[in-house]
Amino acid sequence: MKWAFWIFVALYAAALFIFLVGAFGWFGQEKDPLSAVFLMPLGLPWNLIGDRIGRASAALALLAPAINAAILFGLWKRYSR
Template sequence: MAKWAFVVFAILYVIAVFLFLVGTYGWFGQERDPLSAIFLMPLGLPWNLLGEQAGLRGPALGIGAPLINAAILYWLWKR
């Protein structure tokens, strides 16, 4: 079960990062969108909230926070 959770989470993460990059840099003729990282927010909970309380900000927090959840799911899968 943890394998499927990890695989689904990883696919959603890749899609969310792709949408973030497309919206941020205007790839493929897309307008720049300030809300392009909105799909990364729920994938990184609760780590992005803890990071903001610790004073961390910027795109690195938004992109890196879901990686913690991915690492936890990977650990549960391999355990």
């Protein structure tokens, strides 16, 4: 579980960095409305649940992967002996 958690956190950090670069045009990049596309699969199923109940937002797309990271962290701590 430790490896799954750290790999997920690294992917989340990379996707968040790509989002920030694309959203704010850092490093000479043009602003890209699809820069959050890498955050979407990391936040499943919470993105889909938020969309179904009508609460889809940019904040949900940014924070949904953190929920999955918290779940992985909890599993890691529960099953590590």
